[in-house]
Amino acid sequence: ITESQYRSLGMLIDILQKVYGLDDSAVLTHSQIAYGKPNRWFRKTHRGRKRCAKNFVHAQADVKQVWDYDPDVRAGRLMEDPQLAKALYGPRLYTQAQEPAAADTNVISKLNTAWSIAGADYDSDTTVYKFPDGKVVTGDMVSEKSGWNRIPAGTVVLLNQETAAPVIKSDGPVKTISDSLTAWSFAGLAYKDEGTIYFLPSGRITPGSKISDWDDLPAKTRLIIGYSGPFTLDGSRTAYGIAGQKYRDKETVYYLPSHDLLAGDQIKDFTQLPEGTMIFLPSGWTARAPLIKARQL
DSSP: OOHHHHHHHHHHHHHHHHHHTOOGGGOOOHHHHOEEOOOSSOSSOEEOSOOTTTTOOGGGGTOOOOOSSOHHHHTTSSBOOHHHHHHHHSSOOSOOOOOOOOOSSSBOOSSOOHHHHHGGGGGOTTOEEEOTTSOEEEGGGOOTTTOGGGOOTTOEEEOOOTTOOOSOOOSSSOEEOOSSOOHHHHHGGGGGSTTEEEEOTTSOEEEGGGOOOGGGOOTTOEEEESEEEEEEOBTTBOHHHHHGGGGGOTTOEEEOTTSOEEEGGGOSOGGGOOTTOEEEEEBTBOOOOOOOOOOOO
16 A cells, blocks of 8 residues: 555545544444355354455554454454454454464465455455466466365465556467466456457367356467457458558468468568458457449449
8 A cells, every 4th residue: 555545545534534523433444344254264254355454554544543353253253364353453352263373475375375365355357376387377267176275385366456467478469378378377357358369279269258168278279369350361352451551560460271370560472361361450450341342234
């Protein structure tokens, strides 16, 4: 949380307190009131469904930390979340059978599970897991088949990645999935969009919006991000007839019947492109309408 964010928050809190006649005891973070149902990590209803305030410091927003305990936990209505209790209330002031305390880190270990780090967002598409071998997977792609209980120690968990840039930058529009580089590695949250086009080794072409089983997406699948198409070459339409002046552009992608994927600046002789070649254009570019010849009478 930046200093400017703390200043803005302090001003907002001050306004709300004056308007509604509230003191600092009424200023609570989401993490202090949200709770979760029993799950694979917590056997009972528990505090900790939202962990967004784990690093919030009241004083920096010019608010006193009035509560030094969690009333719901003290009353036995909820199980304590060890990380949140430590962050929000300091030393524990009550005794209760608890889950093992987890380290205050975003790295998975024997005591630090996906839940203890991410809470209810553990399987969200905005939660990103970076495995020790370099593989990057979003929470919604870590399926039961992969095994939540088998996520390796040392995996780094990144939260709130809604606006994160893709993890991997690579030259050229065509990306290739491997054992360590997933669709998310290149496309971020756009991996399942209509405009992210996948070219499977089998020759099948499909947009991300039509893929349901991401675990079965094979290595060597190629993809392009933010495209429309295909527009197909035939006897009446040339590359120029489809893409106009941008038919040679490095962002224009050609998919040949041989399953080769080439950018426009990689093609030397456009007259040799076979019929059936598909052209993909970046979203926002407009394909030229086909010419309609008047029928001779």
